[in-house]
Amino acid sequence: MKIRFYHLMLSLLLVGCSATRNLPTAGETPIKASLDLVDVRDDRVLVALDPGAFIAGEVKFYIPKTVPGTYSEDNYGRYVEGLAAFDYKGNPMPVVREDDNTWSISGARELDRITYYVNDSYDSEATGDPAPFSPAGTNILAGEHYMLNLHGFVGYFEGLREQPYTLELRIPEGLYPATSLSGSPGPDGTFTYSASRYFEVIDNPIQLSGEPPATFQVGDITVNISVHSPNGAYSAAAIQPAMERMMQAQKAFLGDIDGTREYNILLYLSTLDNDARGFGALEHHTSTVVVLPEQLPAAQLEEAMVDVVSHEFFHIVTPLNVHSEEIQYFDYNAPKMSRHLWMYEGTTEYFANLFQVRQELISEEDFYSRMVAKIRNASNYNDSLSFTEMSRNVLEEPYEAEYANVYEKGALINMALDIRLRELSGGTYGVLSLMKELSAKYDEDTPFRDEALFDEIVEMTYPEVRDFFQAHVIGNTPINYAAYLDKVGLDFGEQEVESGIFLKDMQSQMPFIDVDPDNTDHIFLRSDIPLNTFFTGLGAQGGDVLKSINGTEVTLNAMRMLIGQSFGWGPETEVRMVVERDGEEIVLEGTVGNPTVTELLILPDPEAPAEAVRLREAWLKG
Numbered sequence: 001m002k003i004r005f006y007h008l009m010l011s012l013l014l015v016g017c018s019a020t021r022n023l024p025t026a027g028e029t030p031i032k033a034s035l036d037l038v039d040v041r042d043d044r045v046l047v048a049l050d051p052g053a054f055i056a057g058e059v060k061f062y063i064p065k066t067v068p069g070t071y072s073e074d075n076y077g078r079y080v081e082g083l084a085a086f087d088y089k090g091n092p093m094p095v096v097r098e099d100d101n102t103w104s105i106s107g108a109r110e111l112d113r114i115t116y117y118v119n120d121s122y123d124s125e126a127t128g129d130p131a132p133f134s135p136a137g138t139n140i141l142a143g144e145h146y147m148l149n150l151h152g153f154v155g156y157f158e159g160l161r162e163q164p165y166t167l168e169l170r171i172p173e174g175l176y177p178a179t180s181l182s183g184s185p186g187p188d189g190t191f192t193y194s195a196s197r198y199f200e201v202i203d204n205p206i207q208l209s210g211e212p213p214a215t216f217q218v219g220d221i222t223v224n225i226s227v228h229s230p231n232g233a234y235s236a237a238a239i240q241p242a243m244e245r246m247m248q249a250q251k252a253f254l255g256d257i258d259g260t261r262e263y264n265i266l267l268y269l270s271t272l273d274n275d276a277r278g279f280g281a282l283e284h285h286t287s288t289v290v291v292l293p294e295q296l297p298a299a300q301l302e303e304a305m306v307d308v309v310s311h312e313f314f315h316i317v318t319p320l321n322v323h324s325e326e327i328q329y330f331d332y333n334a335p336k337m338s339r340h341l342w343m344y345e346g347t348t349e350y351f352a353n354l355f356q357v358r359q360e361l362i363s364e365e366d367f368y369s370r371m372v373a374k375i376r377n378a379s380n381y382n383d384s385l386s387f388t389e390m391s392r393n394v395l396e397e398p399y400e401a402e403y404a405n406v407y408e409k410g411a412l413i414n415m416a417l418d419i420r421l422r423e424l425s426g427g428t429y430g431v432l433s434l435m436k437e438l439s440a441k442y443d444e445d446t447p448f449r450d451e452a453l454f455d456e457i458v459e460m461t462y463p464e465v466r467d468f469f470q471a472h473v474i475g476n477t478p479i480n481y482a483a484y485l486d487k488v489g490l491d492f493g494e495q496e497v498e499s500g501i502f503l504k505d506m507q508s509q510m511p512f513i514d515v516d517p518d519n520t521d522h523i524f525l526r527s528d529i530p531l532n533t534f535f536t537g538l539g540a541q542g543g544d545v546l547k548s549i550n551g552t553e554v555t556l557n558a559m560r561m562l563i564g565q566s567f568g569w570g571p572e573t574e575v576r577m578v579v580e581r582d583g584e585e586i587v588l589e590g591t592v593g594n595p596t597v598t599e600l601l602i603l604p605d606p607e608a609p610a611e612a613v614r615l616r617e618a619w620l621k622g
Helices: 002-015 123-124 198-202 236-254 299-312 341-358 363-380 386-391 400-407 410-427 432-443 450-460 464-474 481-487 534-538 556-566 610-621
Strands: 031-041 046-050 059-060 080-087 093-100 101-107 111-118 140-143 146-149 167-170 176-178 182-185 190-195 206-209 215-218 223-230 260-271 282-283 287-293 490-498 513-516 519-525 545-549 574-581 584-591 596-604
Touching: 031 282, 080 093, 101 111, 146 260, 146 464, 167 198, 176 223, 190 198, 215 236, 223 236, 223 341, 236 299, 236 341, 260 299, 282 299, 282 386, 287 299, 299 341, 341 363, 341 386, 341 400, 341 410, 341 432, 341 610, 363 410, 363 490, 363 596, 386 400, 386 410, 386 464, 410 432, 410 481, 410 610, 432 450, 432 556, 450 464, 481 490, 481 610, 519 556
Parallel strands: 031 167, 223 260, 260 287
Antiparallel strands: 031 046, 046 111, 059 101, 080 111, 093 101, 140 146, 146 206, 167 190, 176 206, 182 190, 215 223, 282 287, 490 596, 513 519, 519 545, 545 574, 574 584
16 A cells, blocks of 8 residues: 555656656757758857756856867857747746856746857958957858857757757758768758767867868778868869878878877868958867968968868877866866967977978978978067966966967977987887877876876886976976987078068968057068068068058958958069058058068088987988
8 A cells, every 4th residue: 555655646746747748857868959051040040959858947058158279268159149048838938148158047947948049250250350260160151151160059058068969950952061970961951960968069060061072081081171162263172182192191190099080171261351361270079170261372272271281180189189187078168278288289280290291291391491480480479488387377368378389389399309209219209109108098088187297208208308398398498499409410590482472481371560469450560580572672671560552551351351362463463562660651662573581491410420310310200
């Protein structure tokens, strides 16, 4: 009787609560997200999320403030409008927007779903408003193109970041999706994708363009290239050969380091006209988003793609596999940053250059030129700043302004460490050897403790390596590059080299112009580096303020456009430039010519001892 009574009471209790709906509880079922890319209204995409049934009285919903790999607070919730919550009867529920990225929903036990509209960030770039770096941004061009960096479209509920997601995309006819997410098309024009947790959602961007991706194999890795070229200047098939050569060489360089079976390259080519203007790429575990100007000539586009994509592909080593707990358990709205940007970005950028000389894609002279450019560019940052301190505080000033040095001094730290390891090991062990050991110990799901990494590396290598880290990474002692180059029989010199017009070249991205941070329309010629013969031939000087070029008033937005146009200028192109010097406006006129610039270079020392030459060979050839 007691057993029956308890069963009866349980039945009565269930009748009296929400369990009568027979709904799966939030946390026990995938979160369902749908994006309508067909019925786009006012350049906005409608998003709906069904989290399952909540048992709590209140729940918070978030769109990320920042995401891994960006090292900036971009507040993607700024692009969300009209977030509404509905109960199981379809009635609206109260929602409070607490800040750009946070919404609070009371009475969550009755919550059935939420809906909201998302604007794209590329449009805001065109207006000059602060916007996310373009490869981390979003584009909505109804019926023609979508760049779905999903952290800009899909959010997460408090406590449910580790729950699986199901994404349903309603896709316009004639567009081809490219992504590393696992998914399949449906009979009604929808594509359904699945992700094991929220991180996997935002780690897998989706591009929809008007041409199908090109595909090739690199060992057991399938590589897909998706290209959106608004004016049809480039296609995935045209870009494939260079990418295939480059990635085959990368795989040969990495050897048995293997982090993925599929890799997607999503290339967006900007017209610069009310369009994306932040050029570069953002890494993901199994894909990268690349944004470059469509005006680039084919040779320069190929060079840029090789340099940019090689960097992003090497991120499959770090931080995507070898990373700390701060990365593994990333808090998108209150992030705690790791101290190891010297490795996450520095090692990656170093490998992106080293593999090219090792696999004979570039000459030793080209490699030396790239390292010299990094030495020069690094001199524009605080050389006495602890790299670990900068890394841990990179979201705050004054450290945020030093972030770009991870691609300059970060790579140089790895170069010097590589030479030191080769020296200590008699040429047999370098930074690639170290990363292979770390990759064998850690993986995508096994992070290291942030504060323990240096001790582990010292234990794996040599006691002297602790002195290197203590002085140049943890400490604030600048690296004497000449002393490290001397170990491998190299020395410094000077030479005249070909130059771009406003940028030295696409690889180094070193500009001859700069912007006043307090007045971004105040653009001037740099006085801290040698100017190229384009500027000196016109009679320009370092410190000149640019007022107009060929009749176009110089502002930050106009300068971006002019840089894009300059890729199409030839030697006979006439240029009329008005500059302000010492309070006086001066007109400078002439032709572009064939610009060159004097640069520092690294040269083999003809008197280097044989031991140093052997060490150089081991360093560059492996």
